[in-house]
Amino acid sequence: MSRRRKIYEGKAKTLYEGPEPGTLVQHFKDDTTANNAEKHEVIDGKGVINNRISEYIFDQLNAMGIGTHFIKRMNMREQLIREVEIIPVEVVVRNIAAGSLAKRLGLDEGTALPRSIVEFYCKNDALGDPMVSDEHITAFGWANPQEIDEMMAIAIRVNDFLTGLFLGAGIKLVDFKIECGRLWENEMMRIVVADEISPDSCRLWDNKTGEKLDKDRFRRDLGGMLDAYQEVARRLGVLNENDPVPTGGPRLVKG
Template identity: 45%
Template sequence: MMQTAKLYEGKAKILYPTKDPQILLTIYKDDATAFNAQKKGQITGKGAINCTIAAALFQYLEKAGIPTHYIDCPEVNQMRVKAVTIIPLEVVVRNIAAGSLCRQTGLPQGKVLPKPLLEYYLKDDALGDPLLTRDRLSLLNLASSEQLATIEEMTLKINQHLQDFFKLCNIILVDFKLEFGIDATNQIILADEISPDTCRLWDSRETDPQARIMDKDRFRQDLGQIESAYQTVQERVLSAINH
């Protein structure tokens, strides 16, 4: 299935071609990065955990009517996906104030937002993935107004589905990042991954602001117990899926 020449290597995954040009093989890595790759490390078992979580959530969203690039997982750290042209936008949804939103606005950490905040960032590491205004989106011609409308509608539906699901896991979905691609039929579908690398997840059973963190913030903030936090998310996700 896998060929030697990789198509692309990012911070968390490697993409390989397969014999079918419409199918790619994604290898999830144990590498960890933060602050636009200024901080680097390894999280043991992260690749397999994130792949397992992402696969479960993609299948959950597919059943809810959200089209995704997911096909199957031949190995625990490998995912076969539909080949797409990635739209160079990182779409962020925030339900609770945290991270850069607090730093840039002065909002207190943990403030529940009156409605989901949807933000677009340019997917460009060299530029630091800057926040985009609607006019800048239009100027850069990254997506048409119709495509943006589709992305926004899908994103808000995904947010509602994921909030409902994570509630079953006793996890609060604080915020998360999505990426979308255009498939062979010119349809916009959900791509990339959904995992503790791309979501802020808080344990709803914990009140301590550090102990409740179940995502990559444990790596960013040197909080330790990163592997166990990721494993706990995996266990709860699989338990809820199989319930």
């Protein structure tokens, strides 16, 4: 990648200025973190796989009329995206009890929920991304009531789509998180899906065996995280059956 000005660097991705006004280049890193970056490893090839999976899903969402920031994949590790104003709230949709929900409510992991549940979390690593309510979001000016309704509606539509997509690949969608942003086009603003959708941001279990095919393999020291991500990519048709784990590709540009 040619030398570009860095806009922002997160735990798993870096944003650079794009080739045109209103665009950014999103670079997928191999860094893998858990427990708000207390646990950190570099797993070669993870960023390449997440780039491909996220590209595939965002292309499908765009085609369905669910707006995203995604424009196109540029190379193995980078996407061209629209610049959006990120709303500092993570939207989590849960279909099956797992993770923090199971711990909070004393549920057995794997318990099917009565219906899909939408939760909001404040994007703040220093505070551990605390769960927040609509009241918190509006009181602190992170989003207004109409934007909250839009984010919830988008999250439910994404859940419906992803549930069917993964089920067709023999995968159970347990839960996932998305980020949303305000996309300004002239004087018009709309809420779109931003960031990424990949095994980093979804809990995915094999439909028959219950094997975890997501970041929990890293969180819980199960091993085989890259193999699991590659399996998801192959089932979605993003990678061919006999393709090796893709590694390398453009690396981070410093400065």
